[in-house]
Amino acid sequence: MPKSRYRFNPESLSFDKVRLGFRDVLLRGLSYLVGSLLIAVVYYLVFASFFDSPKEKALIREIDQLTLQYDIIHREMENLNKVIGQLEEKDDNLYRTIFEAEPIPETQRESGVGGVNRYKDLEGYNNSNIVIETTKKLDNLKKKIVVQSKSYDELYELAKNKEEMLKSIPAIMPISNKDLTRTASGYGLRIHPYYKIVRFHAGMDFTAPLGTDIYVTGNGTVEAVMPSLRGLGNHIIINHGYGITSIYAHLDRFNVRKGQKVQRGDVIGFVGNTGMSLAPHLHYEIKLNGKNVDPVNYYFNDLSAEEYERMIEIASKTGQSFD
Amino acid sequence: MVKRKYFLDLNDLQYKQIKHPFWRKLFHGLLWFAGSVAVTLFYVSIIQKYFGSPKEQVLNQQIEDLSLKYSMANRELDFSLKDIKSLEKSDEVRYRPILKMEGISQIIRNPGFGGVERLRDLNGYMHSDLMRSTRERIEEMKNMLNVQNESFITIKEKTEEWKFEMDHLPAISPVDPSFRLGDRYGFREKHPVLGIGRMHYGQDFKVPYGTKVYATGDGKVIESGNNSGGFGNMVVIDHGNGLRSYYAHLSKINVPVDMNIKRGDLIGLSGSSGSLSTGPHLHYQINKYGSPVNAINFFNDDITEQEFTEMIQAFGSDSVYR
Numbered sequence: 279m280p281k282s283r284y285r286f287n288p289e290s291l292s293f294d295k296v297r298l299g300f301r302d303v304l305l306r307g308l309s310y311l312v313g314s315l316l317i318a319v320v321y322y323l324v325f326a327s328f329f330d331s332p333k334e335k336a337l338i339r340e341i342d343q344l345t346l347q348y349d350i351i352h353r354e355m356e357n358l359n360k361v362i363g364q365l366e367e368k369d370d371n372l373y374r375t376i377f378e379a380e381p382i383p384e385t386q387r388e389s390g391v392g393g394v395n396r397y398k399d400l401e402g403y404n405n406s407n408i409v410i411e412t413t414k415k416l417d418n419l420k421k422k423i424v425v426q427s428k429s430y431d432e433l434y435e436l437a438k439n440k441e442e443m444l445k446s447i448p449a450i451m452p453i454s455n456k457d458l459t460r461t462a463s464g465y466g467l468r469i470h471p472y473y474k475i476v477r478f479h480a481g482m483d484f485t486a487p488l489g490t491d492i493y494v495t496g497n498g499t500v501e502a503v504m505p506s507l508r509g510l511g512n513h514i515i516i517n518h519g520y521g522i523t524s525i526y527a528h529l530d531r532f533n534v535r536k537g538q539k540v541q542r543g544d545v546i547g548f549v550g551n552t553g554m555s556l557a558p559h560l561h562y563e564i565k566l567n568g569k570n571v572d573p574v575n576y577y578f579n580d581l582s583a584e585e586y587e588r589m590i591e592i593a594s595k596t597g598q599s600f601d
Numbered sequence: 602m603v604k605r606k607y608f609l610d611l612n613d614l615q616y617k618q619i620k621h622p623f624w625r626k627l628f629h630g631l632l633w634f635a636g637s638v639a640v641t642l643f644y645v646s647i648i649q650k651y652f653g654s655p656k657e658q659v660l661n662q663q664i665e666d667l668s669l670k671y672s673m674a675n676r677e678l679d680f681s682l683k684d685i686k687s688l689e690k691s692d693e694v695r696y697r698p699i700l701k702m703e704g705i706s707q708i709i710r711n712p713g714f715g716g717v718e719r720l721r722d723l724n725g726y727m728h729s730d731l732m733r734s735t736r737e738r739i740e741e742m743k744n745m746l747n748v749q750n751e752s753f754i755t756i757k758e759k760t761e762e763w764k765f766e767m768d769h770l771p772a773i774s775p776v777d778p779s780f781r782l783g784d785r786y787g788f789r790e791k792h793p794v795l796g797i798g799r800m801h802y803g804q805d806f807k808v809p810y811g812t813k814v815y816a817t818g819d820g821k822v823i824e825s826g827n828n829s830g831g832f833g834n835m836v837v838i839d840h841g842n843g844l845r846s847y848y849a850h851l852s853k854i855n856v857p858v859d860m861n862i863k864r865g866d867l868i869g870l871s872g873s874s875g876s877l878s879t880g881p882h883l884h885y886q887i888n889k890y891g892s893p894v895n896a897i898n899f900f901n902d903d904i905t906e907q908e909f910t911e912m913i914q915a916f917g918s919d920s921v922y923r
Contacts, residue, residue, distance in 0.1 A: 282608070283606050283607070283608055283619070284606070284607040284608060284609060284616055285605075285606060285607065286605065286607060286616070293607055293609075293616045296606070314637060314640045314641075314644075315644065317637045317640070317641065318640060318641035318644045321637070321641045322641065322645060326654075326656060330656075331654065331657075333657060334654070334656055334660060336727075337657060337660035337661065337664065338660060339726075340664055340726050340727050340728065341660060341663050341664055341667065343726055344664065344667040344668075344671075344726075344732065345667065347723070347732045347735070347736065348667060348670055348671065348674070351671075351674055351735055351736065351739060352674070354739045355674060355677060355678065355681070355739065357743075358678075358681055358746065361746045361750070362681060362685060362746065365688050365746065365750060365753060366684070366688065368750075368753045369688055369691050369692075372691075372696055372753065372756060372757060372760060373691070373695070375760050375764065376695075376696065376699060376760060457690065457694075459690055459691070459694040459695055460694060460695075460698075462699075471767070472767070472770075472773060473773065473904065473908070473912045473915075474912065474915050474916065475911050475912045475915055477908065485695065485698050485699050486698055487697075487698040487701075488698075488701065490698075507895075507898035508897065508898055508901060509901050509903065554772070556699075556767060557698070557699035557700070557701070557763075558698055558699065558701060559699070
């Protein structure tokens with residue numbers, strides 16, 4: 279077959295040879311490319327609308343299962359939250375029954391300065407760690423300043439005989455109570471558990487299981503070990519010097535003798551239910567120059583700023599004392 | 602424009618129109634179609650290699666959205682777990698010690714989940730682990746909540762028992778504590794009437810004739826009236842738990858046998874009835890399982906007269922604390 283093609287020219291009535299210039303070739307090539315692309319798209323769309331590739335099938339299966347499971351999870355979570363809500367209500371009711379007081383929410387805080395989320399608004403910045411740490415340190419410092427500046431005499435004594443005094447002043451909680459859940463009742467006017475009248479409660483109550491270790495809160499001497507079935511029950515009086523004594527009451531057993539020297543953290547006895555007591559608990563009193571003071575001011579060694587505030591809140595809100 | 606094309610037939614030197622037979626056209630058409638499919642495949646394979654198909658991209662995006670939802674659900678579950686933990690803590694640390702109950706071991710509280718076997722139908726997916734772990738967490742938490750619920754039910758029952766016990770304990774002074782205490786529990790060298798050494802099983806209160814005597818705890822009157830053993834007009838209240846309180850030598854009795862008594866109820870007036878009394882006083886005795894115990898250990902006299910009155914009033918009225 280011959281290669282050359284001809285075209286009939288009606289004007290000259292002759293056959294002209296068809297010649298293709300470079301432009302024609304280029305144009306034709308481009309139109310082929312575009313055409314093929316268009317056709318490819320059409321094919322693809324037609325194909326894709328009727329069939330899925332294996333990979334797509336797998337993906338769709340994945341999505342279906344994920345959606346299904348998510349629906350289940352969502353439903354289950356709603357149930358969970360409902361049950362949690364019910365249990366929280368039960369918890370609150372138990373709290374009301376046992377402590378005769380409105381429960382304090384664990385995480386939410388109504389108002390006032392500070393609290394658990396105190397440093398939350400400082401989070402999320404590049405240097406937030408440093409800022410938070412610094413703020414915490416500042417708060418700690420502030421608290422210590424308040425405690426220390428209570429009396430210039432104390433400061434004077436502190437300067438004179440700092441080390442000895444710091445070791446002697448009650449500064450920790452008498453039982454292990456880092457999360458403060460054991461704090462039952464604070465200093466001040468409380469409902470008496472048996473008399474059901476509002477009376478002055480001279481110390482702080484910590485609930486704990488029978489036999490829990492009781493730590494002495496500062497260095498000192500055992501002034502008295504008093505076995506008794508009435509009132510404070512078995513109790514220990516520790517003389518810390520500097521006019522400070524601390525009392526640990528309703529003990530089950532003693533671990534020290536009269537006149538013994540004790541150091542902060544020594545186990546001096548075990549939690550009990552002796553004397554006029556509603557339940558196993560420790561009644562902890564601090565006396566300064568013979569007068570009762572609020573023990574909440576004497577936990578500066580083991581509480582951070584926000585824990586300290588939480589402690590104050592818990593201690594001030596409870597309705598009923600335990601002795 | 603004329604479409605027709607011609608060729609020069611070298612045999613007869615004439616221009617002839619190019620004509621293709623039908624089979625040839627068909628063949629051309631098929632060839633063209635095959636070519637276009639091949640070209641399409643070529644394009645698609647290139648695009649998929651570098652970009653993935655548009656549909657896949659859409660699907661992948663959906664999957665990504667879903668896994669984001671999962672991680673949000675997990676975040677929420679974290680909070681729920683925290684709530685559950687705080688309930689557990691409240692249970693373990695707050696209530697159980699007070700009610701003298703044993704704690705629940707962590708193995709019972711959170712026994713874990715059956716593992717791979719139970720959610721087998723989730724195997725073989727890209728996000729199998731994600732789905733399974735989320736479901737497992739929920740199942741675990743459901744278990745924890747069940748245990749917690751049971752525990753709270755037990756605690757509630759125990760709390761009611763405890764309250765009942767506390768209300769029934771003879772825990773206050775039967776008379777205004779500003780009155781002086783008389784003879785104590787213990788051996789008396791010389792009985793004022795009998796004149797011989799004899800054990801004194803009660804706690805005496807030096808009260809004038811007609812002083813109000815109150816019940817020291819909730820209970821039931823099991824004896825009321827004249828006692829032949831020398832105690833005169835006597836009331837005995839059974840407080841349960843083996844505890845009974847005795848109020849003797851009364852001049853007037855306010856409560857009949859079988860009456861249910863609340864702490865602070867007026868049961869009578871003091872006097873000097875009975876052959877073993879030499880003057881007005883109250884003999885207050887507590888027996889535990891039949892044997893007398895020292896009654897002084899059952900009340901504190903640290904309460905003032907005013908507080909005592911206030912207390913009795915609080916018991917009498919429907920106080921909010923009851």
